[in-house]
Amino acid sequence: MRKKSCVRFFTFLLCVIVFFEMGICPGSALVSFSNPHYLRHATALEPESLRLHQGLFESFEEGFGVWEPDASTPLPWFVTRTEEKAHTGTWSINMTADGHFDDGTVWIVREICIPEGTWTLGVDFFFWSEGSQFNNWEVFAYIGLLRPEIEADFTCIGHAGIQGWSPYNYSTTIQVDHDTTGWVAIGINIVWETWRTHYFDSVTITGLPQIHQKNWWE
Numbered sequence: 335m336r337k338k339s340c341v342r343f344f345t346f347l348l349c350v351i352v353f354f355e356m357g358i359c360p361g362s363a364l365v366s367f368s369n370p371h372y373l374r375h376a377t378a379l380e381p382e383s384l385r386l387h388q389g390l391f392e393s394f395e396e397g398f399g400v401w402e403p404d405a406s407t408p409l410p411w412f413v414t415r416t417e418e419k420a421h422t423g424t425w426s427i428n429m430t431a432d433g434h435f436d437d438g439t440v441w442i443v444r445e446i447c448i449p450e451g452t453w454t455l456g457v458d459f460f461f462w463s464e465g466s467q468f469n470n471w472e473v474f475a476y477i478g479l480l481r482p483e484i485e486a487d488f489t490c491i492g493h494a495g496i497q498g499w500s501p502y503n504y505s506t507t508i509q510v511d512h513d514t515t516g517w518v519a520i521g522i523n524i525v526w527e528t529w530r531t532h533y534f535d536s537v538t539i540t541g542l543p544q545i546h547q548k549n550w551w552e
């Protein structure tokens with residue numbers, strides 16, 4: 335009996351070790367970017383995955399970069415680079431619109447490459463407002479697979495009532511079954527009948543991949 339018990343114990347111990355080595359312990363199915371498992375795969379995903387992880391930063395010091403202005407509004411609007419204000423460096427984006435129809439959206443937009451897989455994509459930026467206790471326009475953001483065209487494509491992530499430069503961010507999860515093109519946009523939504531000017535600077539796009547670690551039966 336003592337010998338059989340000993341065999342059972344070591345068999346059980348061996349199974350536990352094998353199971354953990356196969357990665358089927360709780361919580362191992364999805365691993366973070368900092369996990370060594372991902373880092374081993376990261377080299378295979380270069381260069382777009384690493385670019386997203388490191389962050390795509392734009393300060394508008396030497397132009398618009400790959401960003402471009404766009405809008406959906408019946409009244410005049412403009413988006414220009416300016417030295418009037420800056421969060422980093424000396425240049426930022428001036429976004430101005432006539433809100434007298436009490437309607438419309440103005441934004442800057444750029445393409446990004448999204449490698450195959452499931453990604454948590456985020457955009458962080460600084461937004462300047464003169465500050466007001468009421469009648470503030472909305473701060474908009476978008477991340478998706480289609481280029482945004484209208485107000486309804488965007489998500490409101492705040493209101494432009496804080497005086498000076500303030501950080502804003504937006505993130506979402508996107509799953510693609512092959513390498514593809516996505517779009518990121520940030521802007522303002524007109525909700526009060528007046529001219530308004532806001533500024534954008536220090537925009538960073540980041541991507542965090544969710545890596546599915548294969549189990550022994552896959």
Ligand SMILES: [Ca+2]
Pocket residue numbers: 393394395420421422423424425426535536
């Ligand atoms: Ca700048």
